[in-house]
Amino acid sequence: MSNSIHDMGGMHGFGPVEEEPNEPVFHTKWESRVYAMNRAMGPLRLWTIDEGRAAQEALHPAVYANASYYQRWLLGLEARALQHGLVTKNELAAGKALEENDRPNRIFKAEDAANLTRASFDREPQGEPVFKAGDNVRTLNINPPGHTRLPRYARDKIGEVEAVRGCHVFPDSVANGKGDDPQWLYTVVFDGQTLWGADAEPGLKISIEAFEPYIEAI
Amino acid sequence: MANNEDRGHEHSHDHSHGHSHEHGEMSELSNTQLRVRSLETVLAEKGYVDSAALDAIVEAYETRIGPQNGARVVARAWADPEFRAALLEDASTAVNTMGNVSPVGSHLIAVENTAERHNMVVCTLCSCYPWEVLGLPPTWYKSAPYRSRAVLEPRAVLSEFGVSLPEETEVRVWDSTAETRYIVIPERPEGTEGWSEEQLAALVTRNSMIGTGLAQRPDEIAGDS
Secondary structure (H helix, E strand, O other): OOOOOOOOOOOOOOOOOOOOOOOOOOOOHHHHHHHHHHHHHHHHOOOOHHHHHHHHHOOOHHHHHHOOHHHHHHHHHHHHHHHOOOOOHHHHHHOOOOOOOOOOOOOOOHHHHHOOOOOOOEOOOOOOOOOOOOOEEEEOOOOOOOOOOOOHHHOOOEEEEEEEEEEEOOHHHHOOOOOOOOEEEEEEEEEHHHHHOOOOOOOEEEEEEEEHHHEEEO | OHHHHOOOOOOOOOOOOOOOHHHOOOOOHHHHHHHHHHHHHHHHHOOOOOHHHHHHHHHHHHHHOOHHHHHHHHHHHHHOHHHHHHHHHOHHHHHHOOOOOOOOOOOEEEEEOOOOEEEEEEOOOOOOOOHHHHOOOOHHHHOHHHHHHOOOOHHHHHHHOOOOOOOOOEEEEEEOOOOOEEEEEOOOOOOOOOOOHHHHHOOOOHHHHHOOOOOOOHHHHOOOO
């Protein structure tokens, strides 16, 4: 889902940013279990990081807005576990396994926690990058019903390519079940006034990470 | 841990207001704890997760993987010009040469504050954050106020963190909309010439590596034990 509440850049009304003094890593035990389950399920390769994001974005906007970060992770994980048939609603309600299942080929083990590094999203390029640092580009005006990583505030805006970041898995494809479809990734920088108008804060520049299909030459 | 379990969390209390319930998904929200236990039990019984592995993940983030890693990276960059250059060129590779921080995977990018430019990192679409060098993000980083305002009015946000920059300083906000992850190298405070990397690392706060703070000055930590 693209135009939902998760796309928050530039919204008003949420109030001040409040820092919690001496904040613990996790506030409750359940938060830590939700986080760890999400991490442990990743290496099973049942879904991708973008499918995980899409599951949270598909929550009703009121649900999303009212849920804490780890509550959203819980809801997203439950949704994927159900969609992929790993668990059933009856099992979640009963709090125990009720049906036989094939065991996964691999599972995250305690010793794997020694190396909690991120996977690489680099993929073999399908061609040369169209743009280079210094090129002026315009982001597309797109409003796809599925997952995208082009935020609303940066659509149909003129910016400058600042760097080529490699050829990466394309979220708009992989989250929608259409494979990696690798695309060149660029850092594209905009002037504050381009995004926010004449009243933008002085000396402001904002960049996004833009996949090649998000931008066009001008 | 038992007393922690009973602590509520933001928004987990007071669901007497009407919206959201009609959609069903949140009707059990007050039972979040039970719901998590149920999910873990079912996934474990079916062989998808190993509870001991979950313990190990939690322990890693509560002990080894936190902003102390990023602070060591910044201190090394301040102390060693060759490392600084390597870090700005390819942060993932440079950090993995250090030996005294936990390993990092792909796509880490370091951006440097200067007298002319202040960098600040946000993820407006979710809460992407460089976990490997900073650990898990604080609640404010994941909150709607930060995600909505960091790109629109970063100076106003900075003022809420007690940071005021000269008008002529460029404020550069990096919205982490892909799998690249950003860490800010704050400016090295004055009066730290000749300091060891360990001494320097003590000045590097988590917020200074997100860009909502500055590195501490020597006189700011003078009273610390």
